[in-house]
Amino acid sequence: MIDWPNQGRRHLVFKMLAPEAKNWHLTTMAKSKSYVCSSCGHTTTKWSGRCEACGKWNSISQDKGLSFGAGKASLGNARGTVVELSRLSSKDVLPERTLSGIEELDRVLGGGLVSASATLVGGDPGIGKSTLLLQAAARFAQNGLKTIYISGEEASAQIRLRARRLGLLEASVLLGAETNLRNILTTLAEEKPNLVIIDSIQTVWADSVESAPGSVNQVRVTSHELTNFAKSHGLSVILVGHVTKEGQIAGPRIVEHMVDTVLYFEGERGHQFRILRAVKNRFGPADEIGVFEMTGQGLRQVTNPSALFLSERGEPSPGSVVFAGIEGTRPLLVEIQALVSASPHSQPRRAVIGWDSARLAMVLAVLESRCAIPFKGYDVYLNVAGGLKISEPAADLAVAAALLSALQNLSLPGDTVIFGEISLSGALRPVNQTENRLKEAKKLGFSRAIAPTQEKQTGLKDMRQERVVDLASFVSGMFQEFVP
Numbered sequence: 001m002i003d004w005p006n007q008g009r010r011h012l013v014f015k016m017l018a019p020e021a022k023n024w025h026l027t028t029m030a031k032s033k034s035y036v037c038s039s040c041g042h043t044t045t046k047w048s049g050r051c052e053a054c055g056k057w058n059s060i061s062q063d064k065g066l067s068f069g070a071g072k073a074s075l076g077n078a079r080g081t082v083v084e085l086s087r088l089s090s091k092d093v094l095p096e097r098t099l100s101g102i103e104e105l106d107r108v109l110g111g112g113l114v115s116a117s118a119t120l121v122g123g124d125p126g127i128g129k130s131t132l133l134l135q136a137a138a139r140f141a142q143n144g145l146k147t148i149y150i151s152g153e154e155a156s157a158q159i160r161l162r163a164r165r166l167g168l169l170e171a172s173v174l175l176g177a178e179t180n181l182r183n184i185l186t187t188l189a190e191e192k193p194n195l196v197i198i199d200s201i202q203t204v205w206a207d208s209v210e211s212a213p214g215s216v217n218q219v220r221v222t223s224h225e226l227t228n229f230a231k232s233h234g235l236s237v238i239l240v241g242h243v244t245k246e247g248q249i250a251g252p253r254i255v256e257h258m259v260d261t262v263l264y265f266e267g268e269r270g271h272q273f274r275i276l277r278a279v280k281n282r283f284g285p286a287d288e289i290g291v292f293e294m295t296g297q298g299l300r301q302v303t304n305p306s307a308l309f310l311s312e313r314g315e316p317s318p319g320s321v322v323f324a325g326i327e328g329t330r331p332l333l334v335e336i337q338a339l340v341s342a343s344p345h346s347q348p349r350r351a352v353i354g355w356d357s358a359r360l361a362m363v364l365a366v367l368e369s370r371c372a373i374p375f376k377g378y379d380v381y382l383n384v385a386g387g388l389k390i391s392e393p394a395a396d397l398a399v400a401a402a403l404l405s406a407l408q409n410l411s412l413p414g415d416t417v418i419f420g421e422i423s424l425s426g427a428l429r430p431v432n433q434t435e436n437r438l439k440e441a442k443k444l445g446f447s448r449a450i451a452p453t454q455e456k457q458t459g460l461k462d463m464r465q466e467r468v469v470d471l472a473s474f475v476s477g478m479f480q481e482f483v484p
C-alpha cells in the first residue's frame with residue numbers, strides 16, 4: 001500500500017513543478033479573452049449561447065486555461081535540443097514495449113504498452129473501464145512493470161472487492177485513493193513506478209486552478225501535468241476519462257491531443273460485448289479494435305469475434321444480412337438487421353444503431369432515385385447486431401440488401417455475405433482487403449459472396465463470388481434471390 005505524503009513533502013513537489021509553472025502553463029490571462037465549450041473543448045473569441053462546433057446550448061464560458069496571451073510570450077532561458085533525423089539511433093526510433101499478455105489489448109495498443117507514453121481510455125460510465133484497467137494493471141505488473149493504480153472514484157476497499165471478483169487478489173499492483181494532483185505527483189516521484197493508471201482524470205484536481213474537479217480547466221491542467229510528468233520521468237500513464245452526454249463534466253475530447261494514444265471502450269448496456277477501439281495511436285494503427293465479453297468474473301477477450309457476433313443469428317429471416325467487414329487489420333463478420341414498416345407519421349422515422357445515420361439516408365436516397373424503390377411512407381430501423389459500431393462505407397451494399405429484404409418481407413439465403421460501397425450515381429465501388437473478407441466468410445461456413453466487380457480472388461475454392469456493377473443490377477438480381 002502507498003503511504004500518502006504529508007504536508008512537508010508537498011513542498012518538494014511544488015519546487016519540482018515551479019520552473020515549468022513559471023514558464024508558461026497555469027498562467028491565467030484574463031485580458032486576452034477566449035471562450036471554451038465545456039462539452040467539446042472548442043475555443044472561440046466570442047461568447048455565444050450555443051457552441052458552433054457541437055451545437056450545445058449554454059456550454060460556453062470564459063477560458064482561463066493554458067494561454068500565453070497574444071504576443072506576450074518571452075524567450076526562455078534554456079534552448080531545446082534539435083537532432084538531425086539521420087542521426088537518430090534505432091533506440092530512438094523503436095519504442096520499448098511491454099506486453100500485457102491480453103492479446104486483444106496489446107494489439108489495440110499497437111503491440112504492447114510503450115514506455116513513457118500517455119494513453120487515454122474513454123467511455124461511458126459503467127461500461128467497464130475500471131475493470132479492464134485493473135485486469136491490465138495486474139498483467140503488466142506480472143510482466144515486470146511496477147504499476148500503481150490510483151482511483152479517485154472508489155476507495156481501496158472497493159477496488160479490493162473488485163480484485164477479488166476478478167481473481168486478482170494476489171496481483172502485485174499498488175493501489176492508491178487520491179485526487180489531489182500534488183499528492184499524486186509526490187507519490188509518483190517517490191515510488192518511481194513504470195506505469196500509473198489514473199481512474200479517472202475527472203476526479204483529479206489541481207489547487208492552482210479555481211474551478212471544480214471535472215471542469216474543462218481542471219481536466220486540461222491535470223492531464224497536461226500528468227502526461228508531462230510521465231514523459232519527463234520515463235513512466236507510462238493511462239488516464240481514464242468518462243464521456244457524458246450531458247457535457248457538464250468535460251469530456252476527454254480536450255485530452256485527446258495531449259496524449260499519444262486514445263482508446264475508446266464501447267458497447268451497449270445490456271449486451272455483454274465490449275469493443276476497445278483505437279481512435280488515435282502514435283505507435284500503431286488507428287482503427288484497430290479489441291473485442292471483449294463482460295462476464296461475472298470480469299472481461300474475457302474474444303479471439304474469434306465473427307463467430308460471437310453471428311452466434312445470435314437464427315434461421316435466415318427478412319431484413320437480416322451478413323456483412324463481411326474489416327475492423328483495423330482484422331476481418332469481422334456482423335449481422336445487419338433492418339425493419340421497414342408503414343409509417344403513420346408525415347415525417348417517417350429513420351432510426352439507426354451502430355451505423356452512421358447520414359449514410360443510411362444516402363443509401364435510401366440512392367435506392368429511391370436510381371432504382372425507383374420508394375421508402376416514402378415507411379419507417380426504417382437499422383441495427384448492427386451485438387452492439388458493434390461500424391464506420392466502413394463497405395457496409396453500404398449490405399445495408400441496401402437488408403432494407404430490400406425487409407421491405408419485401410423475404411429472406412436472403414443464409415450462406416451469403418455481402419459488401420461493397422455505393423456511390424451517389426448508383427455505381428458500386430470495390431473495397432479494400434477483399435481477400436481477407438472472403439477468407440473470413442469461408443472460415444465461418446459461408447459459401448457465397450456478393451461484392452462489386454473486381455478481379456476474382458483465386459485460391460478460394462468453395463466460395464462462389466458474384467460480382468455486380470451497379471445498384472440497379474444488384475436490386476434486380478436480389479428480387480430473384482429471395483426465399484419466402
Ligand code: TYD
Nearest residue numbers: 125126127128129130131294295296297298
Ligand atoms: P466498471 O469497470 O466499474 O465501469 P467503469 O469504470 O467504466 O465505470 O464496470 C461496471 C460494470 O461492469 C458494472 O455494472 C458491473 C459490471 N461487472 C461485471 O459484469 N463483471 C465483473 O466482473 C465486474 C468487475 C463488473
Ligand code: MG
Nearest residue numbers: 129130153199
Ligand atoms: Mg470506473
